[in-house]
Structure formats: structure tokens, C-alpha cells
Amino acid sequence: MISALQSFWRQITRDSDRALLPADSRQARPLTIVVSIMCALGCLAGLSASAGLRVANTWTSDLKSAMSVVVQSPRTDADLTRAAQIVRRVQGVTRSEAMSRERAKDLLRNYGTDMGSTLDALPVPRLIEVGVTAGQTNVKADIEKALKAAGYSFVVDDHSRFTGEVLRTSTVVRIVAISALVALVIAAISTIGFAARAALETRREAVNILHLVGAKDSFVAREVQIRFLRLGFVAGLLGATAAGVIALIGSAVFAFGASDFTSGAPLLNWTDLWILLVAPLVTACASAVAADRAARETLRDLV
Amino acid sequence: MNEKTRTLAYREGGPIVRFDKVGVTYGSGTQALRNVSFELESGGFYFLTGPSGAGKSTLLKLMYLALRPSHGRANLFGVDVGSAGRDDLPMLRRKIGVVFQDFRLLPHLSVFDNVAMPFRVRDVPLANYAEDVDDLLRWVGLGGRINALPETLSGGEQQRVAIARAVVGKPSLLIADEPTGNVDPEMGARIIRLFIELHKLGATVVIATHDLDLVRRSGAPVLRLEAGELTQAPGLSLAPKANQ
Structure with a gap:
């Protein structure tokens, strides 16, 4: 276990000039951009779900802590x-x-x-x-x-109709945001899997040679996996940064136009930072898993 | 079966390669090999000859495990290749060194890294093999070119890098496909001398060649293929000559 970790660390930190499978910057750059955009959209979906929940909770809390009594007579x-x-x-x-x-x-x-x-x-x-x-x-x-x-003749309004509406709307917003997030993760994994397969196809000769000198499938898959792990992390970092900037601008616009109705609830919160921090790690891991699976599927074609 | 068990199963001094009625049929229906049966003793030196299209490359691919037989039984180091698990094959390949006719060097890697490839795929730390690789490259006359890329080397130099890669892991079976085909006669003779040296160190050597003069001069046992069938093999057991 320790030697496997040491080997993994050596591969991840080694000089890229010594990578057994050559990198292809023509493929890596556009793929990084695509994954970054997906990650940014995923982060925004996550932030939207979180902000929607928070705003809805604030509104419903305000509404639930107030009632109106309409006195009809006397x-x-x-x-x-x-x-x-x-x-x-x-x-x-x-x-x-x-x-x-x-x-x-x-x-x-x-x-x-x-x-x-x-x-x-x-x-x-x-x-x-x-x-x-x-x-x-x-x-x-x-x-x-x-x-x-x-x-007294009166009507007590506990705002339950409004809170119900707000909660329903908030739930819909969250479902849409989470669905978008899941769709983006699936799309990102599919894209990376496709790219990993394409990368192996264009390096089939190198893969063949590695096989013939005794490389296990897991070794070749790891070569691909590590490259996509790095790519996923960089793309995730770029995407999370972009999403953070967009969310900050959105939050500022929201705060600028805030009214009593919005209760001044902030769109962004420090607790949302975890979404942006975790995004590069999740993207890197998802990329690595997708690349590993794609590589192993491709390698099955070889003896 | 793990490597240790496999090593135990392989009888030292017995046949390192045993083919029994082996046939290969490609997906297109082309029958490349038919009923090929032979044995190669451990520590032997053999030539494989035959006209183009006779099936030499297919036979070599079976021996260096780029193919599995369609029919019959191919046995390497005591392991039935046809039924061996996918995870077992890399361990067998590590006992085999191959010199390809077209060298098949990785163009983006330096001479050093091309030669070190068998160690790197085994996750051997650099410190454990750097000296061996340096020594071997000096031995094949490329000590001053260790950082060069293959494209900057001549055909003969690339050939020597390919040979160094094949032998660096001290394989039990060394297979060379037309190793003298792309070089001048002087270089060809040097390469054959190198194989003879490796053979003396204990490796079983199989060389596929069209050079019948070379085969005649060596006096080594010959496997001859014609139209996918083995037409010459001195008995099922092809023992090496005592003076080799």
C-alpha cells in the first residue's frame, strides 16, 4: 500500500518530460477550457441551490414569526x-x-x-x-x-399560504440546480472519458510498446489517469475561480437592489466557500476516475 | 497464479517455449499459422527463417505475447499462454526482451528513458537502475548520447537503443526480428556478436532473419516457416549446439 502510494506520488510529481505517454497540448487546452466551463456552471448551480435555500429559509422564517389579525368588528x-x-x-x-x-x-x-x-x-x-x-x-x-x-369578529392570517409558496419555489429551484449539477458532472465525466479514449488511440503505438515491455493495464491506466487528474484539478481551479467571481458580482447586484421584501438576506455566504474549494478536488477525482475507466476499457482490446 | 508460483512451475533447463499444433487465424479469416509444433530449450540460440508472408512475424508475436493462439497450445516459461489470465501476461513479458525490426522507440523520450522503460513500467526507482542503463549504453557505444531523442540518431544507433532496451532487464528469452535488416553488413555483424555475448550470459535467443549466409555461418538450429507451416525444425526438441 505504501509503495503504491510512493509510486503514485513519484508519477504525479515527476518531470513531465519523462512521461511515458506523451502529452498533447492541442487536446489538453480545449479540454481544460470545456471542463472549466462545466465546473464553473456546476459551482454556480451549487451556489444557486445553497443561496436559494438560504433566502427561502430567511423569508419563511420572517413570515413564520409574524401574523396579522384583521379585526372585523368591533x-x-x-x-x-x-x-x-x-x-x-x-x-x-x-x-x-x-x-x-x-x-x-x-x-x-x-x-x-x-x-x-x-x-x-x-x-x-x-x-x-x-x-x-x-x-x-x-x-x-x-x-x-x-x-x-x-x-371579536376577526381573521387571523399566519402567512402559511405565502410560506408554502416560498418553500415550494425554493424546492423547485433546488431540484433544478441539483439536476443541473448532476447533468454537468455526467457531461464532464463523459467528455473526459471520450478524451481519454482519444488520447490512448492517438498513442496506441506507445501503449503497445509499454504493454510489450511488461506494463500492466493498471500502470498504463495510471499514466492516463494522472494526466487527467492534473487537467481536472487545473480546470476545476479555473472553473471555481470563475464561478466565485460571477457569484460575487451577482451577490453585489442582489445586495445593491435589496429591499425589505428580501430581508437583506445575503446571496453569498462564507459557508458557500466550501463549494468553490471542493470543486477542483471533485473535478480532479471525477476526471481521474473517468480516465481510468476509459483507459481500462481501451486496453481490453490488447492481448 | 502469482509470479512465484509460475517460477516454480517452470522447470529450469527445460523447454522455455513449447508450441503444440499452434494455429493463428486472423479476424479476416486469414490463416497465418497452421499446426506449428516445436520446443526451444532454455539457453539455446535459434534462427527463424522463411519467405515474406510465411508467418514469421505472427510466430514472433506469439512468442513475445502480442497474440494468443487461435488453436493449439502455446507454452512459455511453463505457462499456457492461451489460458493465462490477463494479469499474468505482463509478468511473462518481463522475462522477454524484443528487438523490433522497426525499433519502436518512443520518439518523445530520451535514449536513456527508452532504455529504462522496462524498469519504469515495473515502478523501479530511478536510483536502482540508472547505473545499469548508463553502463549498458556505454557498452553499446551510446554513452555520449543518453539525452538525445531517437529522431536525432542514425538507424544503427536507434537499433542499438532498441537492443539495449530489450536486454536491460536481463530477459530469459531474447527475440529479434530482422535485427540486421536495416543496418550495413559491418553493423549487422556487430549486432550478431552482441546477441552471441548475451546468449553466453544465459539468455535464450531467437533471431528472425532473411540472411541465409548468416544462418549457415552460425550453424545454429533453424526454424523454417513456409506458408504458415513449420517446414524445418531439427526434431521437436531443438537443443543448442555445444559450442555456442
Whole structure:
């Protein structure tokens, strides 16, 4: 085992002029570019999945920690204040504030239409803004029970419709991103396998000679494997760097246009760095495995 | 079967090569060899002759394990080549040195690395073979060209690199395909002298040649192929002459 590792290390670190199978820069350069692009797309897919999950979690967390109570009757300011006090006493409620008529009108104005004096004639909804402890269950039912007991006619909106939509959308985004990632990995492995087979075909004479002087299949496969391991690592490094730059630009654009709706959730996080760090290693390993398999398949044609 | 077991199975001093009714039919249906039976004793010196297209190259390919027989049994070093596992063949090939007619050097490697190839495919560290390779290259007169690429060498020099590669691993069986075909008579004679020296060191030597004068002068046993059949072989057991 140790001698195999030593041999592998000697091969990986040796002077490339002494490589038994000659390198072909005409093939290596375009292949590096193609694998880099695939790796960059894979990284972006991974970052998208991670960012999508994080943003969705932030949004749903915000939505889940807030409720709105629409008081239908009685609707006076005093009734609303009293209802807010009743709600505040419910277990799991952290905040309960009656919304003034003016603020409720402002919410309607936010829809963008200049309603002028018409707004004064409209029955502005009487709202109570409620903050709840995250993860606390039955708060909605307890609020309903308390307000009903106090004789109020009301509707409690716990935003479950929105959180459901956000979670569904986030799941779809993640499925698409992970599918894209898997497709890119398969495409990269197929491309490298094809390239490895082509590389062996163009060096068939050298492979034959190595065989005839006693090289095992594993030795010849390792020669090919090490070349593609290096290529995969370099391509992975380039792809991850490119993806990192694109993601940074995207994150900056996202942050620049951030609003209350996005809760200021960052698109990129330091924890996402692992995707970019692991990408060159994964690409290198995938390249090596694909090249090894392709080489062994090709070598089966020889005696 | 591992290498140790194979070595034990091979009876020292017995036939190093034994072919029994061996035939080779290529995919196109061409029958290159038919019912070829012979034995080569360990430590012998043999010539293989025959007109072009007689099947000499095919027979050599069977002996250096570039082919498996379509029919019959080919036995090398006590191992049946036809049924040997794929992983067993490299171990057998390491006991065989081959000088190809067209040298088959790797053009991107230096003279040193071409000769060192048998060691490198065995993962032998450089320090363990560098001196042997240097010595051998000096012996074949290429001590000053160890870093040269094959394309910068003359035909004769390339021939000597190919020979050095074939013998550097101290093979038990040395096979040469027309080793004097591409060189002038003087170089041809030097190459044959080199093979005789290697034979004296214990290697079994098989040389395929069209040079009948050379064969007659040597007095060594001859295998003659015509139209894929062995027409000359002094008995099934072709013992080497005592004076070789």
C-alpha cells in the first residue's frame, strides 16, 4: 500500500518530460477550457441551490414569526387596542401592536395608485401586527380562541399560504440546480472519458510498446489517469475561480437592489466557500476516475 | 497464479517455449499459422527463417505475447499462454526482451528513458537502475548520447537503443526480428556478436532473419516457416549446439 502510494506520488510529481505517454497540448487546452466551463456552471448551480435555500429559509422564517389579525368588528380604536392587549397575553406572542388607520391607509397607498380622497371613504382594514416565537405551535388557534372569547369578529392570517409558496419555489429551484449539477458532472465525466479514449488511440503505438515491455493495464491506466487528474484539478481551479467571481458580482447586484421584501438576506455566504474549494478536488477525482475507466476499457482490446 | 508460483512451475533447463499444433487465424479469416509444433530449450540460440508472408512475424508475436493462439497450445516459461489470465501476461513479458525490426522507440523520450522503460513500467526507482542503463549504453557505444531523442540518431544507433532496451532487464528469452535488416553488413555483424555475448550470459535467443549466409555461418538450429507451416525444425526438441 505504501509503495503504491510512493509510486503514485513519484508519477504525479515527476518531470513531465519523462512521461511515458506523451502529452498533447492541442487536446489538453480545449479540454481544460470545456471542463472549466462545466465546473464553473456546476459551482454556480451549487451556489444557486445553497443561496436559494438560504433566502427561502430567511423569508419563511420572517413570515413564520409574524401574523396579522384583521379585526372585523368591533372596529373602533379602543376596541383594536384592547384586542391587541388580549393577543399579547397569548403564549408564544412576542409583540402585538394595533395598526393605526393612517398606517393602514399607507399600506393601501403602497399599491401605487393615487386614490386621493376616495381612500378616506373606504373601510380601511383594522389590523393588529403580531410577532410570534419561531417554532411555537398553536399560537394561531390560541389567538383565535382568546379573541372569540372576548366577542371579536376577526381573521387571523399566519402567512402559511405565502410560506408554502416560498418553500415550494425554493424546492423547485433546488431540484433544478441539483439536476443541473448532476447533468454537468455526467457531461464532464463523459467528455473526459471520450478524451481519454482519444488520447490512448492517438498513442496506441506507445501503449503497445509499454504493454510489450511488461506494463500492466493498471500502470498504463495510471499514466492516463494522472494526466487527467492534473487537467481536472487545473480546470476545476479555473472553473471555481470563475464561478466565485460571477457569484460575487451577482451577490453585489442582489445586495445593491435589496429591499425589505428580501430581508437583506445575503446571496453569498462564507459557508458557500466550501463549494468553490471542493470543486477542483471533485473535478480532479471525477476526471481521474473517468480516465481510468476509459483507459481500462481501451486496453481490453490488447492481448 | 502469482509470479512465484509460475517460477516454480517452470522447470529450469527445460523447454522455455513449447508450441503444440499452434494455429493463428486472423479476424479476416486469414490463416497465418497452421499446426506449428516445436520446443526451444532454455539457453539455446535459434534462427527463424522463411519467405515474406510465411508467418514469421505472427510466430514472433506469439512468442513475445502480442497474440494468443487461435488453436493449439502455446507454452512459455511453463505457462499456457492461451489460458493465462490477463494479469499474468505482463509478468511473462518481463522475462522477454524484443528487438523490433522497426525499433519502436518512443520518439518523445530520451535514449536513456527508452532504455529504462522496462524498469519504469515495473515502478523501479530511478536510483536502482540508472547505473545499469548508463553502463549498458556505454557498452553499446551510446554513452555520449543518453539525452538525445531517437529522431536525432542514425538507424544503427536507434537499433542499438532498441537492443539495449530489450536486454536491460536481463530477459530469459531474447527475440529479434530482422535485427540486421536495416543496418550495413559491418553493423549487422556487430549486432550478431552482441546477441552471441548475451546468449553466453544465459539468455535464450531467437533471431528472425532473411540472411541465409548468416544462418549457415552460425550453424545454429533453424526454424523454417513456409506458408504458415513449420517446414524445418531439427526434431521437436531443438537443443543448442555445444559450442555456442
